[in-house]
Amino acid sequence: MIKGTRVVTFLLSGFLFLSLGQGALAQYGQYGAYGPYGQGGQSNSILVDKTVGMNQVTTKGGTTSTTFVDNLGSTDQRFFAGQTVSFKIKVKNTSDHKLSNIVVKDTLPTSLEAVDVKNYDSATRTITLSDNLALNAGEEYIYTLNTKVVSQEKLPTDKGVFCVYNKAVASNSMVSDDDAAQFCIEKKVLGVKSQPNAGPEYGLGLLALQMLGLGSGTYLKRRVK
Template sequence: MKKIVYSLIVFASLFMVTFKLAQIASAGTYGQYGGEDESGKVMVDKLVRHPQTGVYVDNLGLNDPMYSAQATVFFKIIVENTGTRTLDEINVVDYLPMYLQYISGGNYNATSREIRFTFANVAPGERRSTILQAKVYSLSQLPSELTVICPINKVVASSPQDGSDEDTAQLCIKKKPMVAPEAPKAGDPMALVMGLGSLTTLFGGFKLKQKYA
């Protein structure tokens, strides 16, 4: 009899523990009060405009067309709520790389070189985007020891409700070397005219010197 009672007690205890664990697992999966646990997810994508086609791409490397000094550069930032709950706000911080001057888009801090802006009330599955405009430094402001420069532009998007995400976009800047004026080729008609002009001037000066000697 005692063995039967003991077995029943053990069975009841195991049943209660199993039931409690099932409740905990259920709460973690479906929320404290039942139903799916809704959450927002932030995703950000950073793109740079192709200097020839005008299409926005992820990156521009050494084998792609390059920007030159004082060229205008456009960046596109796309944020998306991939979750199931509306996000009250998505805060975006773009870090403008060296050798680029800020032109427009967002709120720019010249000291930190940060561009900040916010997207409000982003619904589930909704995408928002904005365009940032910058300009490559002048030739004299670019490093003299480098022919090609490839700065990387970083952006971070975050929501108080659901973490953050970040992305980068690269472009390359090619410095165009100074071209020295080409010397006149032998037999060049312009060289002949310039030579005759010099002889005429020299001869005229010699005649004047004889006249007033």
């Protein structure tokens, strides 16, 4: 009798285990591995793409057209003291859900100064482009930033041509990304004058002038007599 009771109890336990297991599998298939809210299944990612402007062309109507590229090397277009350098900063939500409270900042190198910006920290040379950006999944926002090369006397004294980077960062509590664009600055050399030509032609010219002066003196003496 006791043996039969054990068998019945074992069968009931097995039935309950299978029933609970099927219920758990059904719940897994409905909500996924991370529960009914699916929080663990979300992807959190953001993309920053920064470009620098070149070949600024003004049309007859007064419209300025600028081509933006990833980087400019030393053999590409160079910038001079006081010249405007423009950037575009694209921030894209590459997650599968909305991202909020995104902070977008740009840090200037010492050779650039900010132009017509509000949120600029001169101590860190950082411009805050946004402190509360919200982007839906797949949405992007593009900032245009104008800067200016510092004056001639503020540029390095030991460099004629040098290249620098300008970096932008976008982040919130879950994601972060950054990108930088390179451009080059050429410092004009001031106070250099062309040297006089000291070749043989120069010597012949002096000799001709001397002979002309000698002849003029002789002619004047004859007139006086």
